[in-house]
Amino acid sequence: HSVAILGAPFSKGQKRRGVEHGPKAIRDAGLVERLSNLDYAVHDFGDLTFKHLEKDEHFMHVPFPRTVGRANQLLSGAVSGAVGAGHTCIMLGGDHSLAIGSVEGHAQQCPDLCLIWVDAHADVNTPLTSPSGNLHGQSVAFLLKDLQNKMPEVPGFSWMKPFLSARDLVYIGLRDVDPGEHIILKTLGIQYFSMRDIDRMGIQRVMEVTLDHLLARKRRPIHLSFDIDAFDPSLAPATGTPVNGGLTYREGIYVTEEIHNTGLLSVMDVVEVNPTLGATPEALEATTSLAVDVIASALGQTREG
């Protein structure tokens, strides 16, 4: 088994500086050692180099569309290459706009992939519904075929077209969904498990229904896009859009254990770790070691030895 680590030091999908330092902070928390101890051949491809484009005017109220689009075009090629070479790929963000390129590149190799989005947020705003304009809150809208007629042509994204069906996506951890996103979730009939659903059903039942929904008809590669802000801010404080009432440590680990046990994990994104937002060194360390723990758990580290 081999794992490719891809660092994506990128922050232009949102406005807060610092999330571009996420990859280094997660590596510094011992990621490579932890994965090597799991008997993986670890190939650290290092960090991608993203060019900041000079002329990159807003599109509507969306900042840096061409820079974000170009970064994702680059990332798409890198993820496609890593998956094509037979690696399980770990993409370290960087903000969540990077999922556009990560999932697109994965789909180039695995067109039948399914997507599990673990996040406090749905990230499914279109430029027309987004309250902030920030592309890290719009990633899923760029992926969904079912939203094609609702998406304007955003400069910088002409290299790709939507490919994902709404039925091939499940959300876990939602607790801060914008009005326009709620309408999209309901209209498209997207399967989601909010924190309320987790309170009612328990994480074991949520994972049972999630994996049945995605895999019962046909087993296929899983893309896990994990936003660290899915966790309760008491566990992952160093992140840009914290929301109270998040996943416990045990819930997050259970999610990744169950995904590992399918044997189908192909690409995992871990995004939105912003080292500059940790109020203390301990807060930063808590956030980065949590990121390493969920990656290790997704790759087979068990609590039972």
Ligand SMILES: N[C@](CCCC[B-](O)(O)O)(CCN1CCC(O)CC1)C(=O)O
């Ligand atoms: N939905 C938000 C947050 C996106 C977060 C992206 B991430 O990758 O971290 O999941 C806006 C959320 N909300 C808008 C109203 C405010 O009062 C609170 C934040 C948006 O800006 O689209």
Ligand SMILES: [Mn+2]
């Ligand atoms: Mn997100």
Ligand SMILES: [Mn+2]
């Ligand atoms: Mn989020």
Ligand SMILES: [Mn+2]
């Ligand atoms: Mn964020």
